Amino acid sequence: MSPGFVDSWTQVGSGRGLTAFTPSPTMKLDYWLQDAGGRARPEWSVVVTTPGAFSDHYPVINSYTIR
Secondary structure, rough: OOOOEEHHHHHHHOOOOOOOOOOOOOOOOOOEEOOOOEEEEEEEEEEOOOOOOOOOOEEEEEEEEEO
């Protein structure tokens, strides 16, 4: 997706951002992307690791400011 898009985790995430495979992730397979031009700017990003997942991946939630 480079150079047109950037992984938002590299901009605002904390830690490694591993999402697969639960319950002890070893890989990052889930992404939210921002445009390289900065029109969609991420404010924060978090990997949700709370109990109750029905998948082998943890979800990633982001907040963006759109200009």
